[in-house]
Amino acid sequence: MVAVLLGWNPGVGDTWPGYSRVADELGAAGVYRRVWPTGPGTGTGTGTGAGAQPEPGADAWLLLHGKTGSGLIGHGVVASAPYLAAGPGLEGEPRTCVDVDFDVLLPLGDQIPVDILAAGAPLTDWSAAASVASQVVPEDQARAIRDVWAESLPADEMDPVLPVPGTLPQDALVRVGVSRYERDPHARRVCLAHHGTSCAACGFSFEAAYGPEGEGFIHVHHLVPAAQLGPGYELDPVGDLVPLCPNCHAMAHRRRIPYTVAELRAMRSRAGYIGGSVVSQQELDAQADARRILGST
Ligand SMILES: [Zn+2]
Ligand SMILES: [Zn+2]
Known part of the structure:
Protein backbone atom coordinates (compact mmCIF):
# COMPACT_ATOMS: atom_id res chain seq x y z
CA MET A 1 0.00 0.00 0.00
CA VAL A 2 1.34 3.39 -0.98
CA ALA A 3 1.23 6.33 1.40
CA VAL A 4 0.62 10.02 0.87
CA LEU A 5 2.69 12.93 2.21
CA LEU A 6 0.65 16.03 3.06
CA GLY A 7 2.78 19.18 2.99
CA TRP A 8 1.64 21.91 5.36
CA ASN A 9 3.07 25.40 5.73
CA PRO A 10 1.23 27.21 8.54
CA GLY A 11 2.71 30.52 7.34
CA VAL A 12 1.08 30.38 3.91
CA GLY A 13 -2.60 31.15 3.67
CA ASP A 14 -4.97 30.13 6.41
CA THR A 15 -4.58 26.42 5.92
CA TRP A 16 -5.26 25.08 9.39
CA PRO A 17 -6.34 27.61 12.00
CA GLY A 18 -6.78 26.01 15.39
CA TYR A 19 -4.28 23.22 14.74
CA SER A 20 -2.95 23.40 18.30
CA ARG A 21 -6.42 23.10 19.80
CA VAL A 22 -7.26 20.15 17.55
CA ALA A 23 -3.94 18.48 18.49
CA ASP A 24 -4.76 18.98 22.19
CA GLU A 25 -8.23 17.52 21.88
CA LEU A 26 -7.30 14.64 19.62
CA GLY A 27 -6.27 12.40 22.51
CA ALA A 28 -9.79 12.42 23.90
CA ALA A 29 -11.65 12.30 20.58
CA GLY A 30 -9.38 9.67 18.99
CA VAL A 31 -9.76 10.87 15.43
CA TYR A 32 -10.12 14.18 13.62
CA ARG A 33 -11.43 14.31 10.05
CA ARG A 34 -10.19 17.04 7.72
CA VAL A 35 -10.55 17.71 4.00
CA TRP A 36 -7.16 17.82 2.26
CA PRO A 37 -6.51 19.06 -1.30
CA THR A 38 -4.68 16.43 -3.34
CA GLY A 39 -4.69 17.95 -6.81
CA PRO A 40 -6.17 20.41 -9.28
CA GLY A 41 -9.78 20.34 -10.36
CA THR A 42 -9.46 17.88 -13.19
CA GLY A 43 -8.45 14.26 -13.39
CA THR A 44 -7.71 11.72 -10.74
CA GLY A 45 -4.45 10.16 -11.89
CA THR A 46 -3.12 7.05 -10.23
CA GLY A 47 0.44 5.98 -9.53
CA THR A 48 2.89 7.98 -7.44
CA GLY A 49 4.26 11.50 -7.24
CA ALA A 50 2.66 14.92 -6.89
CA GLY A 51 -0.79 15.00 -8.48
CA ALA A 52 -1.38 11.27 -8.11
CA GLN A 53 -4.37 10.41 -5.94
CA PRO A 54 -4.11 8.29 -2.79
CA GLU A 55 -6.45 5.34 -2.25
CA PRO A 56 -8.78 5.11 0.74
CA GLY A 57 -6.99 3.35 3.58
CA ALA A 58 -3.54 4.70 2.69
CA ASP A 59 -1.35 6.14 5.44
CA ALA A 60 -1.32 9.94 5.32
CA TRP A 61 1.69 11.74 6.80
CA LEU A 62 1.50 15.39 7.77
CA LEU A 63 4.72 17.20 6.85
CA LEU A 64 5.26 20.57 8.48
CA HIS A 65 7.48 23.15 6.78
CA GLY A 66 8.07 26.88 6.79
CA LYS A 67 8.92 29.36 9.53
CA THR A 68 7.30 27.27 12.28
CA GLY A 69 9.79 24.46 11.69
CA SER A 70 9.85 21.42 9.49
CA GLY A 71 9.40 17.71 9.96
CA LEU A 72 6.91 14.90 10.35
CA ILE A 73 4.16 16.08 12.71
CA GLY A 74 1.13 13.87 12.25
CA HIS A 75 -0.43 10.68 10.94
CA GLY A 76 -3.82 9.89 9.54
CA VAL A 77 -5.61 7.51 7.23
CA VAL A 78 -7.15 8.48 3.89
CA ALA A 79 -10.88 8.07 4.52
CA SER A 80 -12.47 8.74 1.14
CA ALA A 81 -12.00 8.43 -2.57
CA PRO A 82 -10.90 11.68 -4.27
CA TYR A 83 -13.74 14.13 -4.87
CA LEU A 84 -14.15 17.71 -6.07
CA ALA A 85 -14.70 20.31 -3.37
CA ALA A 86 -14.48 24.01 -2.68
CA GLY A 87 -14.39 25.44 0.79
CA PRO A 88 -12.27 26.84 3.59
CA GLY A 89 -8.60 26.82 2.67
CA LEU A 90 -9.45 25.86 -0.90
CA GLU A 91 -9.51 29.07 -2.88
CA GLY A 92 -11.11 29.60 -6.27
CA GLU A 93 -12.06 26.66 -8.44
CA PRO A 94 -13.14 23.39 -6.85
CA ARG A 95 -10.15 21.14 -6.28
CA THR A 96 -9.66 17.42 -5.94
CA CYS A 97 -9.70 16.52 -2.24
CA VAL A 98 -9.76 13.54 0.06
CA ASP A 99 -10.98 13.21 3.65
CA VAL A 100 -8.19 12.35 6.08
CA ASP A 101 -8.87 10.87 9.53
CA PHE A 102 -5.96 12.13 11.60
CA ASP A 103 -5.17 9.95 14.63
CA VAL A 104 -1.90 11.54 15.81
CA LEU A 105 -1.10 15.26 15.65
CA LEU A 106 2.03 16.26 17.55
CA PRO A 107 2.23 19.73 19.11
CA LEU A 108 4.02 22.32 16.97
CA GLY A 109 7.70 22.00 17.89
CA ASP A 110 7.53 18.25 18.58
CA GLN A 111 7.80 17.24 14.91
CA ILE A 112 10.39 14.64 13.89
CA PRO A 113 13.08 16.82 12.24
CA VAL A 114 13.91 16.51 8.57
CA ASP A 115 17.51 15.38 9.19
CA ILE A 116 16.25 12.37 11.17
CA LEU A 117 13.70 11.63 8.43
CA ALA A 118 16.35 11.92 5.75
CA ALA A 119 18.69 9.55 7.61
CA GLY A 120 15.98 6.94 8.20
CA ALA A 121 14.08 7.24 4.95
CA PRO A 122 16.57 8.64 2.40
CA LEU A 123 14.41 7.65 -0.53
CA THR A 124 12.17 10.66 -0.20
CA ASP A 125 13.15 14.23 -1.03
CA TRP A 126 11.67 15.61 2.16
CA SER A 127 12.04 19.31 1.38
CA ALA A 128 10.38 18.95 -2.00
CA ALA A 129 7.61 16.78 -0.54
CA ALA A 130 6.80 19.33 2.17
CA SER A 131 6.33 22.11 -0.37
CA VAL A 132 3.41 20.40 -2.16
CA ALA A 133 0.03 19.74 -0.58
CA SER A 134 -0.02 16.09 -1.54
CA GLN A 135 2.48 13.58 -2.88
CA VAL A 136 1.90 9.85 -3.18
CA VAL A 137 4.96 7.73 -2.36
CA PRO A 138 5.50 4.04 -3.26
CA GLU A 139 5.47 1.11 -0.86
CA ASP A 140 9.21 1.00 -0.08
CA GLN A 141 9.18 4.66 0.96
CA ALA A 142 5.94 4.18 2.89
CA ARG A 143 7.63 1.41 4.88
CA ALA A 144 10.73 3.53 5.59
CA ILE A 145 8.57 6.41 6.87
CA ARG A 146 6.62 4.06 9.12
CA ASP A 147 9.87 2.75 10.62
CA VAL A 148 11.24 6.25 11.30
CA TRP A 149 7.93 7.23 12.90
CA ALA A 150 7.86 4.13 15.11
CA GLU A 151 11.42 4.79 16.32
CA SER A 152 11.12 8.53 16.87
CA LEU A 153 7.62 8.99 18.23
CA PRO A 154 7.19 9.60 21.95
CA ALA A 155 4.74 6.83 22.86
CA ASP A 156 4.09 7.96 26.42
CA GLU A 157 0.48 9.02 25.99
CA MET A 158 -0.55 6.17 23.74
CA ASP A 159 -3.06 3.52 24.76
CA PRO A 160 -1.03 0.39 25.61
CA VAL A 161 -3.73 -1.84 24.15
CA LEU A 162 -3.50 -0.36 20.69
CA PRO A 163 -0.41 -0.02 18.53
CA VAL A 164 0.70 3.55 18.02
CA PRO A 165 -1.13 4.87 14.93
CA GLY A 166 1.09 4.80 11.89
CA THR A 167 3.55 2.20 13.19
CA LEU A 168 1.96 -0.76 11.43
CA PRO A 169 0.79 -1.07 7.83
CA GLN A 170 -2.96 -0.47 7.59
CA ASP A 171 -3.55 -3.98 6.27
CA ALA A 172 -1.56 -5.41 9.19
CA LEU A 173 -3.83 -3.52 11.56
CA VAL A 174 -6.66 -5.46 10.07
CA ARG A 175 -4.72 -8.71 10.43
ZN1 LIG B 1 -10.30 -4.28 21.83
ZN1 LIG C 1 -12.81 -5.86 33.45
Whole structure:
Protein backbone atom coordinates (compact mmCIF):
# COMPACT_ATOMS: atom_id res chain seq x y z
CA MET A 1 0.00 0.00 0.00
CA VAL A 2 1.34 3.39 -0.98
CA ALA A 3 1.23 6.33 1.40
CA VAL A 4 0.62 10.02 0.87
CA LEU A 5 2.69 12.93 2.21
CA LEU A 6 0.65 16.03 3.06
CA GLY A 7 2.78 19.18 2.99
CA TRP A 8 1.64 21.91 5.36
CA ASN A 9 3.07 25.40 5.73
CA PRO A 10 1.23 27.21 8.54
CA GLY A 11 2.71 30.52 7.34
CA VAL A 12 1.08 30.38 3.91
CA GLY A 13 -2.60 31.15 3.67
CA ASP A 14 -4.97 30.13 6.41
CA THR A 15 -4.58 26.42 5.92
CA TRP A 16 -5.26 25.08 9.39
CA PRO A 17 -6.34 27.61 12.00
CA GLY A 18 -6.78 26.01 15.39
CA TYR A 19 -4.28 23.22 14.74
CA SER A 20 -2.95 23.40 18.30
CA ARG A 21 -6.42 23.10 19.80
CA VAL A 22 -7.26 20.15 17.55
CA ALA A 23 -3.94 18.48 18.49
CA ASP A 24 -4.76 18.98 22.19
CA GLU A 25 -8.23 17.52 21.88
CA LEU A 26 -7.30 14.64 19.62
CA GLY A 27 -6.27 12.40 22.51
CA ALA A 28 -9.79 12.42 23.90
CA ALA A 29 -11.65 12.30 20.58
CA GLY A 30 -9.38 9.67 18.99
CA VAL A 31 -9.76 10.87 15.43
CA TYR A 32 -10.12 14.18 13.62
CA ARG A 33 -11.43 14.31 10.05
CA ARG A 34 -10.19 17.04 7.72
CA VAL A 35 -10.55 17.71 4.00
CA TRP A 36 -7.16 17.82 2.26
CA PRO A 37 -6.51 19.06 -1.30
CA THR A 38 -4.68 16.43 -3.34
CA GLY A 39 -4.69 17.95 -6.81
CA PRO A 40 -6.17 20.41 -9.28
CA GLY A 41 -9.78 20.34 -10.36
CA THR A 42 -9.46 17.88 -13.19
CA GLY A 43 -8.45 14.26 -13.39
CA THR A 44 -7.71 11.72 -10.74
CA GLY A 45 -4.45 10.16 -11.89
CA THR A 46 -3.12 7.05 -10.23
CA GLY A 47 0.44 5.98 -9.53
CA THR A 48 2.89 7.98 -7.44
CA GLY A 49 4.26 11.50 -7.24
CA ALA A 50 2.66 14.92 -6.89
CA GLY A 51 -0.79 15.00 -8.48
CA ALA A 52 -1.38 11.27 -8.11
CA GLN A 53 -4.37 10.41 -5.94
CA PRO A 54 -4.11 8.29 -2.79
CA GLU A 55 -6.45 5.34 -2.25
CA PRO A 56 -8.78 5.11 0.74
CA GLY A 57 -6.99 3.35 3.58
CA ALA A 58 -3.54 4.70 2.69
CA ASP A 59 -1.35 6.14 5.44
CA ALA A 60 -1.32 9.94 5.32
CA TRP A 61 1.69 11.74 6.80
CA LEU A 62 1.50 15.39 7.77
CA LEU A 63 4.72 17.20 6.85
CA LEU A 64 5.26 20.57 8.48
CA HIS A 65 7.48 23.15 6.78
CA GLY A 66 8.07 26.88 6.79
CA LYS A 67 8.92 29.36 9.53
CA THR A 68 7.30 27.27 12.28
CA GLY A 69 9.79 24.46 11.69
CA SER A 70 9.85 21.42 9.49
CA GLY A 71 9.40 17.71 9.96
CA LEU A 72 6.91 14.90 10.35
CA ILE A 73 4.16 16.08 12.71
CA GLY A 74 1.13 13.87 12.25
CA HIS A 75 -0.43 10.68 10.94
CA GLY A 76 -3.82 9.89 9.54
CA VAL A 77 -5.61 7.51 7.23
CA VAL A 78 -7.15 8.48 3.89
CA ALA A 79 -10.88 8.07 4.52
CA SER A 80 -12.47 8.74 1.14
CA ALA A 81 -12.00 8.43 -2.57
CA PRO A 82 -10.90 11.68 -4.27
CA TYR A 83 -13.74 14.13 -4.87
CA LEU A 84 -14.15 17.71 -6.07
CA ALA A 85 -14.70 20.31 -3.37
CA ALA A 86 -14.48 24.01 -2.68
CA GLY A 87 -14.39 25.44 0.79
CA PRO A 88 -12.27 26.84 3.59
CA GLY A 89 -8.60 26.82 2.67
CA LEU A 90 -9.45 25.86 -0.90
CA GLU A 91 -9.51 29.07 -2.88
CA GLY A 92 -11.11 29.60 -6.27
CA GLU A 93 -12.06 26.66 -8.44
CA PRO A 94 -13.14 23.39 -6.85
CA ARG A 95 -10.15 21.14 -6.28
CA THR A 96 -9.66 17.42 -5.94
CA CYS A 97 -9.70 16.52 -2.24
CA VAL A 98 -9.76 13.54 0.06
CA ASP A 99 -10.98 13.21 3.65
CA VAL A 100 -8.19 12.35 6.08
CA ASP A 101 -8.87 10.87 9.53
CA PHE A 102 -5.96 12.13 11.60
CA ASP A 103 -5.17 9.95 14.63
CA VAL A 104 -1.90 11.54 15.81
CA LEU A 105 -1.10 15.26 15.65
CA LEU A 106 2.03 16.26 17.55
CA PRO A 107 2.23 19.73 19.11
CA LEU A 108 4.02 22.32 16.97
CA GLY A 109 7.70 22.00 17.89
CA ASP A 110 7.53 18.25 18.58
CA GLN A 111 7.80 17.24 14.91
CA ILE A 112 10.39 14.64 13.89
CA PRO A 113 13.08 16.82 12.24
CA VAL A 114 13.91 16.51 8.57
CA ASP A 115 17.51 15.38 9.19
CA ILE A 116 16.25 12.37 11.17
CA LEU A 117 13.70 11.63 8.43
CA ALA A 118 16.35 11.92 5.75
CA ALA A 119 18.69 9.55 7.61
CA GLY A 120 15.98 6.94 8.20
CA ALA A 121 14.08 7.24 4.95
CA PRO A 122 16.57 8.64 2.40
CA LEU A 123 14.41 7.65 -0.53
CA THR A 124 12.17 10.66 -0.20
CA ASP A 125 13.15 14.23 -1.03
CA TRP A 126 11.67 15.61 2.16
CA SER A 127 12.04 19.31 1.38
CA ALA A 128 10.38 18.95 -2.00
CA ALA A 129 7.61 16.78 -0.54
CA ALA A 130 6.80 19.33 2.17
CA SER A 131 6.33 22.11 -0.37
CA VAL A 132 3.41 20.40 -2.16
CA ALA A 133 0.03 19.74 -0.58
CA SER A 134 -0.02 16.09 -1.54
CA GLN A 135 2.48 13.58 -2.88
CA VAL A 136 1.90 9.85 -3.18
CA VAL A 137 4.96 7.73 -2.36
CA PRO A 138 5.50 4.04 -3.26
CA GLU A 139 5.47 1.11 -0.86
CA ASP A 140 9.21 1.00 -0.08
CA GLN A 141 9.18 4.66 0.96
CA ALA A 142 5.94 4.18 2.89
CA ARG A 143 7.63 1.41 4.88
CA ALA A 144 10.73 3.53 5.59
CA ILE A 145 8.57 6.41 6.87
CA ARG A 146 6.62 4.06 9.12
CA ASP A 147 9.87 2.75 10.62
CA VAL A 148 11.24 6.25 11.30
CA TRP A 149 7.93 7.23 12.90
CA ALA A 150 7.86 4.13 15.11
CA GLU A 151 11.42 4.79 16.32
CA SER A 152 11.12 8.53 16.87
CA LEU A 153 7.62 8.99 18.23
CA PRO A 154 7.19 9.60 21.95
CA ALA A 155 4.74 6.83 22.86
CA ASP A 156 4.09 7.96 26.42
CA GLU A 157 0.48 9.02 25.99
CA MET A 158 -0.55 6.17 23.74
CA ASP A 159 -3.06 3.52 24.76
CA PRO A 160 -1.03 0.39 25.61
CA VAL A 161 -3.73 -1.84 24.15
CA LEU A 162 -3.50 -0.36 20.69
CA PRO A 163 -0.41 -0.02 18.53
CA VAL A 164 0.70 3.55 18.02
CA PRO A 165 -1.13 4.87 14.93
CA GLY A 166 1.09 4.80 11.89
CA THR A 167 3.55 2.20 13.19
CA LEU A 168 1.96 -0.76 11.43
CA PRO A 169 0.79 -1.07 7.83
CA GLN A 170 -2.96 -0.47 7.59
CA ASP A 171 -3.55 -3.98 6.27
CA ALA A 172 -1.56 -5.41 9.19
CA LEU A 173 -3.83 -3.52 11.56
CA VAL A 174 -6.66 -5.46 10.07
CA ARG A 175 -4.72 -8.71 10.43
CA VAL A 176 -3.89 -8.24 14.11
CA GLY A 177 -7.52 -7.56 14.79
CA VAL A 178 -7.01 -4.08 16.21
CA SER A 179 -9.90 -1.99 15.14
CA ARG A 180 -10.18 1.69 14.66
CA TYR A 181 -13.86 1.26 15.50
CA GLU A 182 -12.72 1.27 19.12
CA ARG A 183 -11.52 4.83 18.65
CA ASP A 184 -14.58 6.16 16.85
CA PRO A 185 -16.03 8.71 19.29
CA HIS A 186 -19.59 8.50 17.94
CA ALA A 187 -19.71 4.70 18.06
CA ARG A 188 -18.26 4.86 21.56
CA ARG A 189 -21.03 7.17 22.75
CA VAL A 190 -23.76 4.95 21.32
CA CYS A 191 -22.18 1.82 22.81
CA LEU A 192 -21.85 3.32 26.29
CA ALA A 193 -25.34 4.84 26.20
CA HIS A 194 -26.64 1.31 25.76
CA HIS A 195 -24.24 -0.85 27.79
CA GLY A 196 -23.24 1.58 30.51
CA THR A 197 -19.69 2.21 31.65
CA SER A 198 -19.01 -0.89 33.76
CA CYS A 199 -16.72 -3.60 32.37
CA ALA A 200 -18.77 -6.27 30.57
CA ALA A 201 -16.33 -9.00 31.67
CA CYS A 202 -15.62 -8.21 35.32
CA GLY A 203 -18.13 -5.52 36.25
CA PHE A 204 -15.46 -3.03 37.27
CA SER A 205 -16.75 0.55 37.43
CA PHE A 206 -14.27 3.41 37.51
CA GLU A 207 -16.85 5.65 39.09
CA ALA A 208 -17.52 3.13 41.86
CA ALA A 209 -13.81 2.58 42.47
CA TYR A 210 -12.46 6.12 42.03
CA GLY A 211 -15.45 8.36 42.61
CA PRO A 212 -16.56 11.23 40.40
CA GLU A 213 -13.16 11.51 38.71
CA GLY A 214 -13.69 8.02 37.29
CA GLU A 215 -17.12 8.75 35.84
CA GLY A 216 -17.49 7.78 32.20
CA PHE A 217 -14.03 6.23 31.86
CA ILE A 218 -13.91 2.78 30.24
CA HIS A 219 -12.38 1.22 27.15
CA VAL A 220 -14.59 0.17 24.27
CA HIS A 221 -13.79 -3.15 22.62
CA HIS A 222 -14.80 -4.30 19.14
CA LEU A 223 -16.11 -7.85 19.39
CA VAL A 224 -15.64 -8.74 15.74
CA PRO A 225 -12.01 -9.16 14.68
CA ALA A 226 -11.40 -6.72 11.85
CA ALA A 227 -9.96 -9.57 9.76
CA GLN A 228 -13.43 -11.11 9.66
CA LEU A 229 -15.17 -8.02 8.40
CA GLY A 230 -16.42 -8.07 4.85
CA PRO A 231 -16.11 -5.04 2.59
CA GLY A 232 -19.75 -4.07 3.16
CA TYR A 233 -19.48 -4.21 6.93
CA GLU A 234 -21.21 -1.46 8.85
CA LEU A 235 -20.53 -1.06 12.53
CA ASP A 236 -23.41 -1.73 14.92
CA PRO A 237 -22.17 0.17 18.00
CA VAL A 238 -24.57 -1.69 20.31
CA GLY A 239 -24.08 -5.23 19.02
CA ASP A 240 -20.43 -5.08 18.01
CA LEU A 241 -18.88 -2.96 20.77
CA VAL A 242 -18.70 -3.63 24.52
CA PRO A 243 -17.24 -1.65 27.40
CA LEU A 244 -14.21 -3.36 28.94
CA CYS A 245 -11.94 -2.17 31.72
CA PRO A 246 -8.30 -1.77 30.61
CA ASN A 247 -7.29 -5.01 32.36
CA CYS A 248 -9.93 -7.12 30.66
CA HIS A 249 -9.33 -5.27 27.39
CA ALA A 250 -5.62 -6.06 27.49
CA MET A 251 -6.45 -9.72 28.23
CA ALA A 252 -8.94 -9.82 25.34
CA HIS A 253 -6.18 -8.73 22.96
CA ARG A 254 -3.61 -11.22 24.27
CA ARG A 255 -4.84 -13.59 21.58
CA ARG A 256 -4.64 -12.65 17.90
CA ILE A 257 -8.36 -13.35 17.53
CA PRO A 258 -9.48 -11.57 20.69
CA TYR A 259 -11.00 -13.56 23.54
CA THR A 260 -14.76 -13.11 23.76
CA VAL A 261 -16.40 -11.58 26.80
CA ALA A 262 -17.76 -15.02 27.68
CA GLU A 263 -14.25 -16.47 27.51
CA LEU A 264 -12.89 -13.71 29.73
CA ARG A 265 -15.61 -14.38 32.27
CA ALA A 266 -14.92 -18.11 32.15
CA MET A 267 -11.19 -17.42 32.71
CA ARG A 268 -11.95 -15.34 35.76
CA SER A 269 -14.34 -17.93 37.04
CA ARG A 270 -11.76 -20.73 36.63
CA ALA A 271 -9.18 -18.57 38.36
CA GLY A 272 -11.45 -18.29 41.38
CA TYR A 273 -13.21 -15.02 40.82
CA ILE A 274 -16.96 -15.00 41.09
CA GLY A 275 -18.53 -13.03 38.27
CA GLY A 276 -18.82 -9.40 39.32
CA SER A 277 -22.02 -8.50 37.49
CA VAL A 278 -25.10 -10.06 36.01
CA VAL A 279 -24.93 -10.31 32.23
CA SER A 280 -27.78 -8.49 30.58
CA GLN A 281 -29.87 -10.05 27.84
CA GLN A 282 -28.50 -7.44 25.42
CA GLU A 283 -24.95 -8.47 26.24
CA LEU A 284 -25.79 -12.13 25.72
CA ASP A 285 -27.45 -11.28 22.40
CA ALA A 286 -24.45 -9.23 21.32
CA GLN A 287 -22.10 -12.07 22.17
CA ALA A 288 -24.28 -14.56 20.32
CA ASP A 289 -24.28 -12.26 17.30
CA ALA A 290 -20.52 -11.93 17.43
CA ARG A 291 -20.08 -15.69 17.54
CA ARG A 292 -22.45 -16.07 14.62
CA ILE A 293 -20.50 -13.52 12.58
CA LEU A 294 -17.29 -15.35 13.52
CA GLY A 295 -18.79 -18.61 12.32
CA SER A 296 -18.12 -20.43 15.60
CA THR A 297 -20.69 -21.79 17.99
ZN1 LIG B 1 -12.81 -5.86 33.45
ZN1 LIG C 1 -10.30 -4.28 21.83
